[in-house]
Amino acid sequence: MHRGKGMKFVGDSRITDPASRTKKTPKDYSEYPGKTEAFWPDFLLKEWLVGAVFLVGYLVLTVAHPSPLERQADPTDTGYIPLPDWYFLFLYQLLKYEFASGPFNVIGSIIIPGLAFGALLLVPFLDTSKERSPFKRPLPTGFMLLAFAAMFYLTWESVANHDWEAAKAQGEIKEEVATVEFDESAEGYQLYLGSSCIGCHGNAFEGGLGKPLIGLDYTADEIVEIAHNGLNGMPGGTFQGTDEELHKIAEFITTLQPAE
Structure with missing residues (x-):
């Protein structure tokens, strides 16, 4: 049996000549329009640094100016917007x-x-x-x-x-509110007093949370449709009553003209 049979010699990279090592040079991006640097880690590191600055600034802002919380909801407060x-x-x-x-x-x-x-x-x-x-x-x-x-x-x-x-x-x-003279004993007005409409439009149709109902350029059918479906800031479906009662109120509203 010969000595040294099967033995292999392996060079250690730590003791190799530094001049023989290959240098890591940045990739040439001149062939790619718009690309000037490597995505990882150069570009991504810059993005992380900018994101961290904005995150810290946002956290400081939330600590210095906490988000305002409103009071507890009150369903009886009709003046709340x-x-x-x-x-x-x-x-x-x-x-x-x-x-x-x-x-x-x-x-x-x-x-x-x-x-x-x-x-x-x-x-x-x-x-x-x-x-x-x-x-x-x-x-x-x-x-x-x-x-x-x-x-x-x-x-x-x-x-x-x-x-x-x-x-x-x-x-x-x-605001300057128009006034109107009307028969308070009329059936349409009595139905209006017992409806939910008075809470927003006032007992003299002068308005409040809702718009005034004096001198409207709507027909009775159009007023009924608005009551059902709403218009602009007015929600629909708030009238609690029959369609016949709503139609009588709408007909009464069409008779309301500003006093001269």
């Missing part, structure tokens, strides 16, 4: 317009938001340009500017209207 969180105010304002409220509520709550958010989701597939400049990508830039402008305007209008309604409910704003 509910308001959603700020990031839903633009949708809340959209439901106040005639084309998106009442019988068209599905348009304001589902169709219009669905089309808007669906269009934003489709933009990356409609514009596959590799350009980074917003001026060279008019389609996504236009969609984003339009979406931002619409959300900003609707949010602003919602806050302004809510402040005005709150000031009006507290008596800080007083």
